Amino acid sequence: DAKTTQPNSMESNEEEPVHLPCNHSTISGTDYIHWYRQLPSQGPEYVIHGLTSNVNNRMASLAIAEDRKSSTLILHRATLRDAAVYYCILRRNYQLIWGAGTKLIIKP
Amino acid sequence: DTGVSQDPRHKITKRGQNVTFRCDPISEHNRLYWYRQTLGQGPEFLTYFQNEAQLEKSRLLSDRFSAERPKGSFSTLEIQRTEQGDSAMYLCASSFIRGPQHFGDGTRLSIL
Numbered sequence: 001d002a003k004t005t006q007p008n009s010m011e012s013n014e015e016e017p018v019h020l021p022c023n024h025s026t027i028s029g030t031d032y033i034h035w036y037r038q039l040p041s042q043g044p045e046y047v048i049h050g051l052t053s054n055v056n057n058r059m060a061s062l063a064i065a066e067d068r069k070s071s072t073l074i075l076h077r078a079t080l081r082d083a084a085v086y087y088c089i090l091r092r093n094y095q096l097i098w099g100a101g102t103k104l105i106i107k108p
Numbered sequence: 109d110t111g112v113s114q115d116p117r118h119k120i121t122k123r124g125q126n127v128t129f130r131c132d133p134i135s136e137h138n139r140l141y142w143y144r145q146t147l148g149q150g151p152e153f154l155t156y157f158q159n160e161a162q163l164e165k166s167r168l169l170s171d172r173f174s175a176e177r178p179k180g181s182f183s184t185l186e187i188q189r190t191e192q193g194d195s196a197m198y199l200c201a202s203s204f205i206r207g208p209q210h211f212g213d214g215t216r217l218s219i220l
Contacts, residue, residue: 094156
């Protein structure tokens, strides 16, 4: 069964880059890797997704390992507003398969 | 605001009562999804629609749960004879067929 593994929590300093790791050793060839983040009492917010190649958008970068068994979400310059739970997710057809997420703490 | 809208934001009800939640998706999106999230966990898939057709239902969706999407626009999720275990955040999301899902802020259900 498709599953992702992430650290329970991470801390980072404000205005420094953050690298959030994710393992997905059971990924299949057609699964997309998605990242969402969620603030308390809010719905998840889409961050980025990719299949094989690294991806960049205005929010973050996604680095995907060559064997696709792991990926890293990169926030280039963390702000206090980036403090949230970050979910690494596999998308299989229509379905998002969620893990427990990483709680990111940003220290001023 | 053109995001996904859910109503109500909070619902408190007594065990055994019926409740109904509404979701208004992003208007151009043809897919609509319902999820349930409990504290400290990621969302769990319940069901999804493509236009007005309900294409998949999770085993989590017992016969007390029913969802509709008449005319392929807004959707409703009804829970009949609520139980303590139904207390959770109910999230709605919408998407294009191949695009990422965009979520509303959910309806928090509390069963007394």
